[in-house]
Amino acid sequence: xxxxxxxxxxxxxxxxxxxxxxxxxxxxxxxxxxxxxxxxxxxxxxxxxxxxxxxxxxxxxxxxxxxxxxxxxxxxxxxxxxxxxxxxxxxxxxxxxxxxxxxxxxxxxxxxxxxxxxxxxxxxxxxxx
Numbered sequence: 001x002x003x004x005x006x007x008x009x010x011x012x013x014x015x016x017x018x019x020x021x022x023x024x025x026x027x028x029x030x031x032x033x034x035x036x037x038x039x040x041x042x043x044x045x046x047x048x049x050x051x052x053x054x055x056x057x058x059x060x061x062x063x064x065x066x067x068x069x070x071x072x073x074x075x076x077x078x079x080x081x082x083x084x085x086x087x088x089x090x091x092x093x094x095x096x097x098x099x100x101x102x103x104x105x106x107x108x109x110x111x112x113x114x115x116x117x118x119x120x121x122x123x124x125x126x127x128x129x
Contacts, residue, residue: 002058002062006058010050062121071114076107077109079101079108083105084102086100086101
């Protein structure tokens with residue numbers, strides 16, 4: 001369960017950091033001759049943040065709270081992405097489509113993921129004893 005959460009976190013954190021660093025600071029600084037500089041700096045920052053995130057996520061313990069939070073975050077993120085981006089792809093003319101992910105599938109996935117994380121911890125605890 002931890003590996004899945006780490007991989008999903010990497011799929012969100014690394015590209016978000018790359019595009020944030022690429023567009024926010026380097027949109028204000030003109031690099032007309034060296035267009036490769038913003039890409040290299042953004043890539044280095046994204047790799048550093050990804051490595052830090054991976055290290056921090058791998059050091060957490062497998063207790064009740066961490067299992068519940070991991071399950072809630074994973075299923076909440078999947079539910080949010082499916083509800084937010086799904087209507088954008090399938091019905092691009094619907095202006096309120098992304099609200100499905102914000103108000104329904106994201107929170108529902110978060111709650112169901114928390115329940116699933118509890119069940120995972122409960123079953124794992126029974127097998128160890």
